[in-house]
Structure formats: C-alpha cells, structure tokens
Amino acid sequence: MKEYILKRLGLLVIVLIGVSIITFSLVRLAPGDPAVHLAGEHASPQVLENIREKYHLNDPIYVQYFYWLRMALQGDLGRSIESRDLVINEILERLPMTLELTLFAIVIASIIGILAGVISAVKQYSIADYGVMIGALFGVSMPVFWLGLMLIYIFSLQLGLTPVGGRLTTGIMLERITGMYVLDSILTLNWPAFVDSLKHLILPGFALATIPMATVARMTRSSMLEVLRQDFIRTERAKGLSERSVIYKHAVKNALIPIVTVIGMELGMLMGGAVLTETIFTLPGLGKYIADAILAYDYPVVQGFTLFFATLFVVVNLITDIIYVYIDPRIKYEG
Amino acid sequence: MDNENPIEVKQRTRTEITLKQLRKNRTAMVGLGMLIVIFILCIGAPIFAPHAPDDVDLDRGLKPGFWSKDGIAGYPLGTDNLGRDILSRLLYGGRVTLSVGFVALAFALVAGTLLGLTAGYKGGIIDSALMRIADILFAYPALLLALVVAGTLGRGIDKAMLAIGIVYTPQMARIIRSAVLSIKEMEYIEAEHSLGASDWRIVFKHVLPNSLAPLIVYSTLMLATAILDAAALGFLGVGAQPPSPEWGLSLSIARKYLVTGAWWAATFPGIAILISVISLNMLGDGLRDALDPRLKGGTKI
Numbered sequence: 001m002k003e004y005i006l007k008r009l010g011l012l013v014i015v016l017i018g019v020s021i022i023t024f025s026l027v028r029l030a031p032g033d034p035a036v037h038l039a040g041e042h043a044s045p046q047v048l049e050n051i052r053e054k055y056h057l058n059d060p061i062y063v064q065y066f067y068w069l070r071m072a073l074q075g076d077l078g079r080s081i082e083s084r085d086l087v088i089n090e091i092l093e094r095l096p097m098t099l100e101l102t103l104f105a106i107v108i109a110s111i112i113g114i115l116a117g118v119i120s121a122v123k124q125y126s127i128a129d130y131g132v133m134i135g136a137l138f139g140v141s142m143p144v145f146w147l148g149l150m151l152i153y154i155f156s157l158q159l160g161l162t163p164v165g166g167r168l169t170t171g172i173m174l175e176r177i178t179g180m181y182v183l184d185s186i187l188t189l190n191w192p193a194f195v196d197s198l199k200h201l202i203l204p205g206f207a208l209a210t211i212p213m214a215t216v217a218r219m220t221r222s223s224m225l226e227v228l229r230q231d232f233i234r235t236e237r238a239k240g241l242s243e244r245s246v247i248y249k250h251a252v253k254n255a256l257i258p259i260v261t262v263i264g265m266e267l268g269m270l271m272g273g274a275v276l277t278e279t280i281f282t283l284p285g286l287g288k289y290i291a292d293a294i295l296a297y298d299y300p301v302v303q304g305f306t307l308f309f310a311t312l313f314v315v316v317n318l319i320t321d322i323i324y325v326y327i328d329p330r331i332k333y334e335g
Numbered sequence: 336m337d338n339e340n341p342i343e344v345k346q347r348t349r350t351e352i353t354l355k356q357l358r359k360n361r362t363a364m365v366g367l368g369m370l371i372v373i374f375i376l377c378i379g380a381p382i383f384a385p386h387a388p389d390d391v392d393l394d395r396g397l398k399p400g401f402w403s404k405d406g407i408a409g410y411p412l413g414t415d416n417l418g419r420d421i422l423s424r425l426l427y428g429g430r431v432t433l434s435v436g437f438v439a440l441a442f443a444l445v446a447g448t449l450l451g452l453t454a455g456y457k458g459g460i461i462d463s464a465l466m467r468i469a470d471i472l473f474a475y476p477a478l479l480l481a482l483v484v485a486g487t488l489g490r491g492i493d494k495a496m497l498a499i500g501i502v503y504t505p506q507m508a509r510i511i512r513s514a515v516l517s518i519k520e521m522e523y524i525e526a527e528h529s530l531g532a533s534d535w536r537i538v539f540k541h542v543l544p545n546s547l548a549p550l551i552v553y554s555t556l557m558l559a560t561a562i563l564d565a566a567a568l569g570f571l572g573v574g575a576q577p578p579s580p581e582w583g584l585s586l587s588i589a590r591k592y593l594v595t596g597a598w599w600a601a602t603f604p605g606i607a608i609l610i611s612v613i614s615l616n617m618l619g620d621g622l623r624d625a626l627d628p629r630l631k632g633g634t635k636i
C-alpha cells in the first residue's frame with residue numbers, strides 16, 4: 001500500500017511537470033506578443049520594454065518557463081488583463097461557488113442515479129426498467145446548455161418558480177463564511193437566505209446533474225444485475241432472507257464499488273459541464289470565469305486557471321484512487 | 336441439415352456473424368435508421384430546405400411556426416431573430432455541427448491509432464512516455480481542454496475540430512493500446528514472429544484487424560460526445576462564428592430572445608443535437624453488445 005502511494009505520488013509529480021509545460025507552451029504558442037497581452041494594446045514601447053524585463057520575456061523560452069514556474073509555485077499566477085487583479089485571488093474567490101454547484105449536482109446525481117439503477121435492475125425488463133433506461137439514454141445524450149435554457153424558460157420565465165440566474169436575490173443579507181451560500185446560510189441559521197440560495201441553485205444543479213445521473217443509473221443497473229446473479233445472493237435467498245434485505249443489505253453494498261469509481265470520475269468531468277451551466281445561469285463561478293477569459297483573450301487568466309485546475313483535478317483523482325484501493329483491497333496496486 | 340454440412344457454418348466470417356447480431360439488435364437498428372435520415376436531410380439540405388439559411392428579413396423576425404395562428408406559411412418551425420427560416424438553418428447547421436464532430440473524431444482515430452499501436456506494440460520506454468503524455472492530457476476535463484485549446488488557437492470551426500480531435504486522441508490511443516496488449520501475447524502472433532514476419536506486417540495484418548471491435552464501438556460513442564462538444568464550443572462562442580447556422584451557435588443567439596417568449600428559436604437546434612447524439616449512442620450501445628459482449632455494461636471510456 002505504502003509502495004503504491006509512493007509510486008503514484010512520483011507519477012503525480014511527473015504529470016504535474018508535464019501539465020505545467022503544456023500550460024505554459026499553450027499560451028505562449030498563442031498568436032501575438034505576450035508583452036502586449038500583459039500590458040494591453042495601447043502600451044507605450046517603454047512600458048512594453050519594462051514588462052519584457054520584468055517577466056524575463058527577453059530570455060530564452062526555457063528560462064522563461066522556469067521563472068514562470070517559480071512564480072506559480074509561490075502562488076503567483078499573474079494578473080488578469082481585464083481586471084488587473086491577481087489571478088489566484090480571483091480563482092479562490094470563485095472556487096466556493098463552483099464547488100457548491102458541483103457538490104450539489106453530484107449528490108443529486110448519485111441519489112437519483114443509484115435509486116433508479118437499483119429499481120431498474122431489480123425489476124429487469126419491466127416498464128420501470130425501460131423507463132429508466134430510456135431516461136438514461138436521453139441523459140447521456142443531453143446538451144446541457146440546451147437543457148439549462150429549457151429549464152429557465154419553463155420554470156423561471158413561464159411558471160415563475162425560480163430565479164433566472166445569479167446566486168442570491170438582492171436585498172437578502174448573508175454573512176460570508178465558506179462562500180458556499182447554502183452552507184453559509186445553514187451555519188448562520190439564516191432561513192430566508194437558505195431558501196433563496198437553494199432556489200437559485202436548484203435549476204443549475206439539476207442541469208449539471210443530468211449526465212452523471214444517467215451514467216450512474218446505467219452503471220448501477222449493470223453492476224446490480226451482475227451481483228444479483230452471484231451465488232451468495234442465491235444462498236441468501238435460500239436461507240430465507242426477505243427479498244428486501246437481500247437487495248438492500250447485500251446486493252447494493254456489493255454493487256456500490258464500481259459505482260463509487262464512476263462518481264469519482266464524473267466529479268472531474270462536471271467541471272466541463274460547469275463552464276456551460278454557469279454561463280447559462282450567469283453564476284459567478286470558475287466555469288464562467290474561464291469561459292469569459294477565453295473570449296476576452298485574457299491569457300494570464302487562462303494560463304493560471306488551467307494550471308490551478310489541472311493540479312486540483314490530478315490530486316483529486318489520486319485521492320479517489322487511493323480511497324478506492326483502501327475500500328476494496330482486491331484492487332491491484334498497479335498504476 | 337446444419338450438422339450434415341458443418342463446413343458451410345464455419346465459412347461464415349466474423350463480420351457476417353457480427354452483422355447478423357447487429358441486425359437483431361433493435362436499438363442499434365433504430366439508431367442507425369435515425370442517423371441515416373439525419374445524414375440524408377443534412378447532406379441534401381439544398382434540396383430539402385425551403386429557404387436559404389441566410390435569407391434575412393427583419394419584418395418576419397421571431398415568427399412562430401405551424402402550432403400558432405401568427406405563423407407564416409412556408410416557415411413550419413418559425414423564424415429566428417433575423418427572420419431566417421429555422422428549419423432551413425437546422426438542415427444547413429447539421430452539416431457544420433456534424434462535420435466538426437466527424438473531422439475531430441477522424442483526427443483522433445488516426446492519431447490515436449498510430450500512437451496506441453506504437454505504444455502497445457513497442458512497449459518499454461516508448462509506451463511509458465506516450466502513456467504519461469496521455470495521463471497529462473487526461474488531467475483536464477475534455478470540454479475544458481477543448482475550450483482552452485480552441486481559445487488559444489483562435490475562433491472558427493477548423494480550430495474547434497482540431498481542439499476536439501486533440502482531446503479525444505489520448506482516449507483513442509488507450510483503447511487501441513489495451514486491445515494491442517491483449518492480442519500481442521497470443522500464440523499465433525508469436526508464431527508469425529518466429530516465421531520472420533515484419534512488425535508492420537503483424538501490426539496491419541493481425542493486430543489492427545483484431546482491435547477493430549473496440550475501435551468501432553468507441554468511435555461511435557465518442558462521435559456522440561464529440562458532437563456534443565462541437566455544439567458546446569459553438570454555444571460558448573469559440574467554435575463556429577456568425578452567420579453560421581451551426582446548432583450550438585444558433586442556440587446561443589436564440590437564448591437572448593427566450594424572454595420575449597420566442598422559445599422555438601432555442602428549442603429546435605437543441606432537439607436536433609439531442610436526436611443526433613441519441614441515435615449515435617443507440618447505435619454505439621448496440622454495436623458494443625454485438626461486437627464485444629465483454630464490454631457490455633462497462634463504463635463508457
């Protein structure tokens with residue numbers, strides 16, 4: 001186990017170095033003069049020269065890389081061209097919003113997905129099974145951005161049940177602790193803010209949850225079907241255990257392992273969906289941040305965000321893998 | 336009769352058996368049928384479309400379609416904000432969205448096959464190096480990477496194709512690699528080696544044909560997500576540019592007019608994307624069951 005973790009950590013370092021090289025070159029390969037990107041279109045030659053000096057842009061490219069990496073390791077990801085703020089601060093400011101949205105989505109997706117998958121497997125070839133499978137087919141094929149728009153049209157514009165976008169209705173006060181508004185309102189026992197922030201979260205959360213929900217349902221179904229065929233289930237039925245106990249106490253528990261992996265994998269993929277969801281629901285999170293930065297050619301933001309995010313993603317994946325090995329010792333410790 | 340003539344049974348090739356199984360799979364056949372219809376409609380857009388996709392007339396802006404009395408004859412799905420016929424734009428737009436998906440997939444298929452074959456067949460340090468690069472690219476969620484690459488390369492469908500292609504290459508390479516690894520150790524490959532067959536001969540005559548099953552299955556399923564990504568890039572504004580009738584882009588423009596109650600301009604491009612992706616997923620799932628039962632029920636990638 002120790003050896004496995006060490007090996008994975010070693011690999012992690014290699015991957016992160018690779019990520020940093022790719023991130024660095026990606027933005028450097030972009031057309032245009034990086035000094036102009038940093039200083040803006042109308043900077044004087046003197047300012048440009050100062051910037052080149054400051055950011056070592058006159059040095060060979062690999063030297064520039066090391067300067068950039070050293071700054072990045074110290075937490076300095078540069079400044080946004082648009083807002084002139086530090087990229088790292090802007091990222092940290094937006095992180096809780098995206099975290100709240102993705103966690104909310106993955107919880108909805110897991111609960112509904114597992115339930116639907118179990119029902120589908122237990123009642124295989126029933127109407128419920130076909131219903132779940134057709135629903136899952138629609139789910140994995142869903143253009144999230146379109147679903148989001150349709151949800152807004154129906155629930156916000158036509159029925160007036162939910163707000164069109166944003167996180168909190170203006171006028172509602174909330175003390176910021178974690179930056180996750182639903183959690184903050186619970187911590188401060190602020191009922192109106194809780195209801196309001198949840199109302200804002202429900203549509204984007206549901207839109208973002210669609211694809212993972214469908215994937216989890218499919219995975220649960222096939223995993224359950226496999227488990228239900230196994231000998232120990234037959235033995236338990238033969239022992240006279242109630243069907244309910246066989247399914248919920250024994251089968252589901254065993255079917256859960258591959259499902260946990262799928263949920264872990266989907267968690268990272270949700271970030272891609274968050275770009276779309278946050279854009280549609282005008283939520284000030286990381287997804288909208290990077291989409292806006294790309295459209296505005298805000299290269300320092302793109303670079304800083306990509307590095308930050310890839311690091312987070314790789315570390316989360318590693319943790320998931322380690323937890324996974326820990327839960328199920330049958331997994332071979334092979335990278 | 337079957338028992339009397341066993342040779343005839345044996346003569347059936349694997350392709351024939353697979354096709355027979357595929358024909359029995361109703362989901363796959365329905366998916367295939369829907370795909371064929373979509374392709375015919377989009378390729379034949381100049382024949383089927385009632386209007387030119389860029390026929391602008393502000394006087395007929397945002398008119399509803401057949402379901403409303405306010406609709407105008409000849410515009411069954413209504414018009415968009417510039418008075419263009421939505422049905423015609425859907426047909427022409429499909430050409431753009433679907434071809435971005437196809438070209439991206441073709442890129443990933445060629446690059447991924449070459450890389451995967453090399454990695455799997457050569458093994459050793461080449462394999463480790465290539466797989467570590469794949470790991471690095473896997474460090475980004477697909478859409479996010481495509482967005483960043485497309486954003487860096489610049490706007491336009493050619494960049495979107497390349498960006499999505501790059502993103503899918505490592506996935507393809509991994510699939511090929513693992514197929515190669517499972518075939519490489521088989522005895523008949525060893526026999527070929529001892530007979531003095533060259534590496535290329537073995538790869539192209541034996542390894543590649545035997546890797547075809549997972550390749551076809553995953554290509555179909557990947558094409559589905561590639562099309563979703565193509566539309567997403569168009570929606571975010573880094574893919575197709577106006578006045579292209581691309582589905583994602585049409586959606587993002589129509590989005591502004593939802594408040595006015597003109598739901599049709601945003602609804603139909605989304606349905607078009609959904610139906611195309613559903614048909615591909617149906618075909619892909621069916622192919623998986625027919626070609627490679629071992630993959631049944633597994634995770635997508």
